[in-house]
Amino acid sequence: MPEGHSVHRIARQFERNFVGRAISVSSPQGRFADGAALIDGSTMTRAMAVGKQMFLEFEGDRWLRVHLGLYGAWDFSGDILIDPTIASANGRMGQTNQRGTDPIYDDAGENSLTSIGAPRKTRVHVRMSEQTKGLSDDGSEWPPPVVGQVRARMMTDTTCADLRGPTACAVETPEQIDAVLARLGPDPLVGDEAEGEARFVASAHRRSVAIGQLLMDQSVVSGIGNVYRAEMLFRAGTNPHTPGKNVPTDVLRRMWRDWSHLLRIGVDTGQMMTMDGLTGEAWRSAMASRDDRHWVYHRAGLPCRVCGTEIVLEEMQARKLYWCPTCQT
Incomplete structure (x- = not known):
């Protein structure tokens, strides 16, 4: 199960690529169709993580709450604005640190060391979960094809985020979100x-x-x-x-x-x-x-x-x- 640092990193990726933009939301799998319809076309106004749960706020007093659980993961693809504190330039979740410039890949396929640099746009496909692995994307097809059981797909004109296998994926009211936060x-x-x-x-x-x-x-x-x-x-x-x-x-x-x-x-x-x-x-x-x-x-x-x-x-x-x-x- 992803621990707290992973969820904070995912929330920051949403902050950079989705907040302030109108978001197309769908449920290719169908299990989130009703929830997707409630926020489809709305502007995302905030992304935050608390512990192992992530909260995405949309205009109209609606929130999307996501708990990845044991099997959940987010895949990002398209023109992703990479934060040097979040992901490496090749799109894999990795370290950006001044200790060196040569990439190091660990046994999970992560590039865990790269040079510090300004945020940049790069065509990548990124899987963000506890066991993070980079996936190739040559950018030849947009929107990217749906692969596997995608519970929720969130898209701007240039960036796509696919959610698979979460324990929780629900659109909730501010009052419901407050109740969840009070329990954490x-x-x-x-x-x-x-x-x-x-x-x-x-x-x-x-x-x-x-x-x-x-x-x-x-x-x-x-x-x-x-x-x-x-x-x-x-x-x-x-x-x-x-x-x-x-x-x-x-x-x-x-x-x-x-x-x-x-x-x-x-x-x-x-x-x-x-x-x-x-x-x-x-x-x-x-x-x-x-x-x-x-x-x-x-x-x-x-x-x-x-x-x-x-x-x-x-x-x-x-x-x-x-x-x-x-x-x-």
Whole structure:
């Protein structure tokens, strides 16, 4: 499932390419036909992400709420205005960073390193989801052919966005959106960050539930998934089974600030980079390989990078949890 950084990146892509424009909306699959008819031809006025959900506002007090879930993805094609903090020039979701200019492709096909440059228009086809892969598009056909089960297609004169496989795709009223937002925990990139920190600490301290479960609870804090959960707990030196009410306040505050730090890195680079202080070849290796950018995630049975203890893999609420029983006592 996409974690918070991916959804923020998608929202920013909509901000650059769709907001302020009249949008043609359809449902080639048919499952979203009624909703598409409500916003077809309307101007998109806002795009925002909160945690794992994205909200697109249209004139007429209508919002499109999208939750990608486990299988959802957006495909963008056409003349896409690439933001250097969102995607690389070849259209793949990747990092734009001054550390170098040579592209590096990781094992998921992402170009995760390119030079900083001004936004530019380029003919590309981009898939934006947690497992991001670039797809070729020679621009020979417009609008692009519908491929597979497209729940919703959104188009301007020059740009197309196709949504496949979401958990939620619904047109809602401002009141309905407010109700959804009220149920979501704080997101460091939305609203006042200090207020978000206070909400997170207070919510965690009210619960006897394990902190490893609370970090995945979207009503406690928004956007954290399996990877960030494992890495944040390791970085905080915290046993994932510790009840939230027993986690010291200063540790909870550090967790929130660490989430803010890691989330911004994820939005800027497109990678869930959770190891600090990497430079040169170590940085390039980490950008090229997911296995080199995490402390404990996906390292079951391997020695801890700090103490050498074997990393433990267990299940917590039917999700895989990786942690070090020595460093996280």
